[in-house]
Amino acid sequence: DAMVIQNPRYxxxxxxxxxxxxxxxxxxxxxxxxxxxxxxxxPKLLFHYYDKDFNNEADTPDNFQxxxxxxxxxxxxxxxxxxxDAAMYLCATSRDWAFGGRLDxxxxxxxxxxxxxx
Amino acid sequence: xxxxxxDPQALSIxxxxxATMNCSYKTSINNLQWYRQNSGRGxxxxxxxxxxxxxxxxxxLRVTLDTSKKSSSLLITASRAADTAxxxxxxxxxxxxGKLIFGQGTELSVKP
Numbered sequence: 001d002a003m004v005i006q007n008p009r010y011x012x013x014x015x016x017x018x019x020x021x022x023x024x025x026x027x028x029x030x031x032x033x034x035x036x037x038x039x040x041x042x043p044k045l046l047f048h049y050y051d052k053d054f055n056n057e058a059d060t061p062d063n064f065q066x067x068x069x070x071x072x073x074x075x076x077x078x079x080x081x082x083x084x085d086a087a088m089y090l091c092a093t094s095r096d097w098a099f100g101g102r103l104d105x106x107x108x109x110x111x112x113x114x115x116x117x118x
Numbered sequence: 119x120x121x122x123x124x125d126p127q128a129l130s131i132x133x134x135x136x137a138t139m140n141c142s143y144k145t146s147i148n149n150l151q152w153y154r155q156n157s158g159r160g161x162x163x164x165x166x167x168x169x170x171x172x173x174x175x176x177x178x179l180r181v182t183l184d185t186s187k188k189s190s191s192l193l194i195t196a197s198r199a200a201d202t203a204x205x206x207x208x209x210x211x212x213x214x215x216g217k218l219i220f221g222q223g224t225e226l227s228v229k230p
Contacts, residue, residue: 042222104210
């Protein structure tokens with residue numbers, strides 16, 4: 001089945017130690033998203049890629065970076081994790097993006113990576 | 119404040135009962151979507167309703183949209199213990215491509 005896969009499911013890192021989370025998709029979708037979700041809160045969009053074009057949300061901290069080496073893979077890098085970065089990180093895809101326009105498509109999510117900071 | 123706000127924050131019902139969750143939003147939308155999230159898992163898309171639609175059905179799910187009141191509701195009929203999850207509404211905004219803004223969610227507990 002086509003899907004979005006995130007690895008690892010659980011990640012523990014030390015305060016200030018860089019960490020990378022990965023996401024792969026077999027849907028061949030053009031758009032990949034990274035969300036941060038803290039306990040009992042709404043998922044918050046960090047950034048998205050349309051193909052290789054990177055789009056950062058205005059309030060995403062500089063500590064968060066992303067790479068998309070090809071259509072299938074996308075990585076989230078946290079350069080110096082702080083205690084406030086402990087959260088569930090969700091990767092999602094959608095087939096298209098409508099520049100300045102309307103798009104009625106669902107997003108497809110992976111099961112997330114729960115990040116803990118020691 | 120959030121684009122989407124959900125009500126109630128938590129809902130506890132018995133198996134077989136209906137569950138209704140509401141979502142209100144502030145700005146004009148292209149579509150409104152509902153997602154389910156089981157504990158510790160990702161979000162699963164349930165249903166998408168476009169701004170020119172008023173009601174949509176999918177199995178035991180019924181979604182309504184009232185753009186004049188900027189609100190939507192999700193009805194789950196004949197609920198089952200397996201419906202226990204958090205339910206999120208998400209709005210697709212006019213000129214922002216595929217971007218979605220999620221509400222805070224309703225935590226539904228269905229007791230057997």
